[in-house]
Amino acid sequence: MFYLGIDFGTSGARAVVIDFEGNILSEVRYPWEMSNQGKTTCWQTALFTLLEQIPSELRLKIKAIAINGTSSTVMLCDAAGKPVDAPLLYNDARGAVMLERLQNVAPANHTVLSATSSLVKLLWMSLQPSFTEAKYFMHQADWLAFLLHGELGISDYHNALKLGYDVENFRYPEWLEELQIPIHLPKVVTPGSAIAQLLPEIAAKFGLREDCLVCAGTTDSIAAFIASGAKLPGDAVTSLGSTLVLKLLSRTRVEDARYGIYSHRLGDLWLTGGASNTGGAVLRQFFTDAELEKYSREIDLEEESGLDYYPLLKIGDRFPINDPNLPPRLEPRPDNPVEFLHGLLESMARIEARAYELLQRLGADKLKRVYTAGGGAANDTWTAMRAECLQVDMPYSVNTQAAYGTALLAMRGVEKVKS
Numbered sequence: 431m432f433y434l435g436i437d438f439g440t441s442g443a444r445a446v447v448i449d450f451e452g453n454i455l456s457e458v459r460y461p462w463e464m465s466n467q468g469k470t471t472c473w474q475t476a477l478f479t480l481l482e483q484i485p486s487e488l489r490l491k492i493k494a495i496a497i498n499g500t501s502s503t504v505m506l507c508d509a510a511g512k513p514v515d516a517p518l519l520y521n522d523a524r525g526a527v528m529l530e531r532l533q534n535v536a537p538a539n540h541t542v543l544s545a546t547s548s549l550v551k552l553l554w555m556s557l558q559p560s561f562t563e564a565k566y567f568m569h570q571a572d573w574l575a576f577l578l579h580g581e582l583g584i585s586d587y588h589n590a591l592k593l594g595y596d597v598e599n600f601r602y603p604e605w606l607e608e609l610q611i612p613i614h615l616p617k618v619v620t621p622g623s624a625i626a627q628l629l630p631e632i633a634a635k636f637g638l639r640e641d642c643l644v645c646a647g648t649t650d651s652i653a654a655f656i657a658s659g660a661k662l663p664g665d666a667v668t669s670l671g672s673t674l675v676l677k678l679l680s681r682t683r684v685e686d687a688r689y690g691i692y693s694h695r696l697g698d699l700w701l702t703g704g705a706s707n708t709g710g711a712v713l714r715q716f717f718t719d720a721e722l723e724k725y726s727r728e729i730d731l732e733e734e735s736g737l738d739y740y741p742l743l744k745i746g747d748r749f750p751i752n753d754p755n756l757p758p759r760l761e762p763r764p765d766n767p768v769e770f771l772h773g774l775l776e777s778m779a780r781i782e783a784r785a786y787e788l789l790q791r792l793g794a795d796k797l798k799r800v801y802t803a804g805g806g807a808a809n810d811t812w813t814a815m816r817a818e819c820l821q822v823d824m825p826y827s828v829n830t831q832a833a834y835g836t837a838l839l840a841m842r843g844v845e846k847v848k849s
C-alpha cells in the first residue's frame with residue numbers, strides 16, 4: 431500500500447507518493463505565479479491536476495492522503511463548502527486593525543496577538559459584507575481535504591494554533607469562546623489522523639480506492655520538519671522557501687508574540703519558532719533561479735559583503751521582528767549583481783542566526799544541528815554563510831520536501847508506525 435502527501439506551498443503545489451518504507455515512488459508538481467496563490471479555483475485545479483499526474487497504477491494502491499497548506503492561510507465557506515470571499519494568505523496583515531480588540535481578551539503575548547494570526551483575520555473577515563453568507567471558518571489545508579472527503583469544518587492542531595486553539599489542553603480557550611463569533615470554528619483533530627474515506631465520486635473520478643482515507647493535515651514548515659528526519663531536542667529545520675521559517679525542537683514551549691514566536695506541538699515535544707517574510711520570494715524579485723545559482727558560485731566567501739539589509743518584499747515582518755510596519759532595507763544596492771546577492775544572502779543568514787539565539791534565550795533547548803528545507807537548501811554558498819553565523823552542524827537531509835513529510839504523516843496516521 432502507498433501513501434500520498436500533497437504540499438500547498440507559496441510558489442506552487444507538489445505531491446509525493448511513498449511506500450511503507452518511505453521510498454518515493456512518484457513526485458509531481460504544479461507551479462503557479464505568486465499572483466495565483468490566493469485563488470481557491472487555482473488550488474482546486476492544482477489538487478485535481480496533481481491527482482491526475484500520479485501514475486494510475488500507483489493511485490490504485492494509495493491507502494491514505496494528507497495535505498499541508500501554508501499556515502494561517504484562511505477562508506470562509508457557506509453551508510455547502512463554497513468560498514464566500516477570497517482567502518487571506520499567511521502573511522496578510524489586514525487583521526492588524528483588530529489587534530486592540532483582541533488585546534483586551536487574549537492572554538498577554540499570546541500567539542494570536544500578531545497582525546497575521548488566523549484569529550485577527552477571522553475578526554477582520556467578520557466585518558466584511560460576505561460574512562453574512564459564511565458558515566465555516568477553514569484553513570487552506572482543511573478546505574482542500576474537504577474537497578476529497580466532503581466533511582466540512584475539520585482541522586488539525588497545527589493549522590489551528592494561530593486561531594487560538596489550546597494545543598496543551600486540546601480545546602478552544604474560554605476567552606476565545608466568549609468572543610461569540612457567529613461562525614463554525616473547526617473541530618480540531620490530531621495531524622495525520624484519519625478523518626474519512628474519499629467521496630465515492632472523487633475515488634471514481636481519479637481512479638483511487640473507495641476505502642482510501644483522507645487524513646488531517648499540517649502546515650508546510652512542519653511538514654518539512656517531519657521530512658528532514660530531525661527528532662531530538664536541539665534539532666532544527668530552517669525552511670528557505672519563499673519565506674524563512676525556523677523550527678527548533680525543544681522540551682520547553684516558547685510563546686512570545688512580541689517577537690512572533692510560537693510553539694507547535696509535535697508529540698510530547700515543542701516546535702519553537704516563527705515565520706519571517708524575508709526569504710526566497712525577495713530573492714526571486716531580483717534574480718531567476720538560474721541567476722541565483724550562477725551568481726552564488728561567484729561570491730567570495732573570504733570577504734564579508736559589507737552590506738546590512740533587512741530583505742522584505744513590502745513593509746512588515748512577522749519574526750524575529752513582529753512589526754507590520756517594518757520597512758524593507760535594501761540599500762545601498764551595488765551595481766554588481768554578485769555583490770548585491772552576497773549582501774542579501776548574508777543579511778538573511780544573520781536574521782536566521784539572531785532568531786535562533788532569541789529562541790534559546792527565551793528558553794528553547796540549545797541549538798545542536800540545523801537541517802535546511804526549501805529552494806534555498808540547494809545553495810551551498812548560502813549554507814556556508816549560514817554555518818559561519820550559526821556555528822553548529824548543518825547535516826544534509828536526503829528529504830526535506832514538505833510533500834514528503836506530509837506523506838509520512840499520512841502513513842504514520844493510519845499505520846500507527848513508530849515514528
Ligand SMILES: Nc1ncnc2c1ncn2[C@@H]1O[C@H](COP(=O)(O)OP(=O)(O)O)[C@@H](O)[C@H]1O
Pocket residue numbers: 439440441442650670671672673709710711712713714719722723726803804805806807808809812
Ligand atoms: N539556488 C538558490 N538559492 C537561493 N534561493 C533559491 C535558489 N533556488 C531557488 N531559490 C528560492 O526558493 C524559493 C522557492 O522554494 P520553495 O521551497 O519551492 O518555496 P515555497 O515552498 O515557499 O513555495 C524561491 O523563492 C527561490 O527564490
Ligand SMILES: O=C(CO)[C@H](O)[C@H](O)COP(=O)(O)O
Pocket residue numbers: 439440499500501502520588649650651652671673674675703704705706
Ligand atoms: O510562511 C509561511 C508560508 O510558507 C507560513 O507562515 C509557515 O507555514 C509558517 O507557519 P507555521 O510555523 O505555523 O508552519
